[in-house]
Amino acid sequence: MLLSLLCACQIAASAPPLVVRVGDRVRSVPVVAHPEGGSAMRGDLLADALGGKLVSAGQGRWRFELDGSDVTLVVLAPFAVSGEDPLPMSSSPFRSGDRLFVPYALVSDVLPRAFNGLMYDGARLELRRFAPIVRRPIASRAVVAEAARSEARSEARSEARSEARSDAQSGGSGATQDVRAAMPPIITPAARPPARRRTVVVDAGHGGRDPGTTLTLGTQKIPEKTVALAVSLKLRDALAARGVTVVMTRTRDTLIALKDRGPIANRAKGDLFVSVHVNAANPGWKNPGAARGFETYFLAEAKTEDEARVAAMENEAVKFETSAETSSSDPLGFILRDMAQNEHLRESLTLATLTQDHLRQIHPGPSRGVKQAPFSVLVNSFMPSMLVEVGFGSNAAEARWLMSPQGQQKLAEAIADACVAYLAQYERKVGAGEP
Numbered sequence: 001m002l003l004s005l006l007c008a009c010q011i012a013a014s015a016p017p018l019v020v021r022v023g024d025r026v027r028s029v030p031v032v033a034h035p036e037g038g039s040a041m042r043g044d045l046l047a048d049a050l051g052g053k054l055v056s057a058g059q060g061r062w063r064f065e066l067d068g069s070d071v072t073l074v075v076l077a078p079f080a081v082s083g084e085d086p087l088p089m090s091s092s093p094f095r096s097g098d099r100l101f102v103p104y105a106l107v108s109d110v111l112p113r114a115f116n117g118l119m120y121d122g123a124r125l126e127l128r129r130f131a132p133i134v135r136r137p138i139a140s141r142a143v144v145a146e147a148a149r150s151e152a153r154s155e156a157r158s159e160a161r162s163e164a165r166s167d168a169q170s171g172g173s174g175a176t177q178d179v180r181a182a183m184p185p186i187i188t189p190a191a192r193p194p195a196r197r198r199t200v201v202v203d204a205g206h207g208g209r210d211p212g213t214t215l216t217l218g219t220q221k222i223p224e225k226t227v228a229l230a231v232s233l234k235l236r237d238a239l240a241a242r243g244v245t246v247v248m249t250r251t252r253d254t255l256i257a258l259k260d261r262g263p264i265a266n267r268a269k270g271d272l273f274v275s276v277h278v279n280a281a282n283p284g285w286k287n288p289g290a291a292r293g294f295e296t297y298f299l300a301e302a303k304t305e306d307e308a309r310v311a312a313m314e315n316e317a318v319k320f321e322t323s324a325e326t327s328s329s330d331p332l333g334f335i336l337r338d339m340a341q342n343e344h345l346r347e348s349l350t351l352a353t354l355t356q357d358h359l360r361q362i363h364p365g366p367s368r369g370v371k372q373a374p375f376s377v378l379v380n381s382f383m384p385s386m387l388v389e390v391g392f393g394s395n396a397a398e399a400r401w402l403m404s405p406q407g408q409q410k411l412a413e414a415i416a417d418a419c420v421a422y423l424a425q426y427e428r429k430v431g432a433g434e435p
């Protein structure tokens, strides 16, 4: 719905064109009004003027390629990704028909920061390419250095706790932490005062008389509610170890009404809301047992049949709730009609995108992408929210991994890293005086 709203806007030249200078060659790229305010331009024309190209990578992702280096853009996500690092932008790329429009910040801020060999001259509205394009080293960028330092601080704080726990836990990410500990501290002149402590609300899906789906491993059967709780408790510890306050919607095998999970998050003044679930294949699929992988949802109308299927499955928990637990009026329709004004939509998409990126690094299954669907549990939480389907209980290999403490620990660490990366990016935005 939001996409169509954006596409319906007038795409008309609104400002002087951008001048792109590559050696002696000068091209101009028309600048148009961005529907969110500010200005934008066609990504393909910009890439072409620079001697690069813009390539669709599917699922709303685009690669802006220059000399074998690239940054990734995501439709409606207010950041670009260079290597592993998100670089915030004041507005998001959007589509109009088959074209991707990029915010002006890509030219004035992101590209010169991501690459050596490019310079933006704001007085002349000119982007100059004066040398071969090379990705800038990570350590030179304050945002990354800052995130690394705060991570180092929180790891130092949690070291004692981790060591106490490590007797009881085998496996885990010990090797990665050793490498990080051996790295010299990164000093940045742009040090900011420590951010206020942030709160993440962790929601373990289902519970009590609502078992959710079933994970089957030979004769062993475990309900989704048990795995969701195990991952959520590990996520709580992983976030705490990173200096984040955590509020759980449940810590035991109890049923919390879907409509109550959001208000719990709101009362806790959460900064973001994470609901943890296990997926199940549609029995009607050609080979349901083969479906694998992880996907992250943010709240919006479902676009595809599969998204609608997952939403229907997770929303079914309502049938386990007594009338006292169920809200008399369903707010979903109203909220969805109001989606265009939902200030958290973009933030939730950013959060979901970061989560998929982190899960991709540890998950044995494929990334099924960032998806959108109307989940009841996300409706009442007035903060950036996502629902993570951590894998398929209907796939034997994946069920085994999801049931293992090692697999659960990896999931928890990856989701915690994504939350912390999102919060660091948010701090930076707030610090820069943006909303």
Ligand SMILES: [Zn+2]
Pocket (backbone or CB within 6 Å): 205, 206, 212, 213, 224, 276, 277, 278, 314
């Ligand atoms: Zn579920």
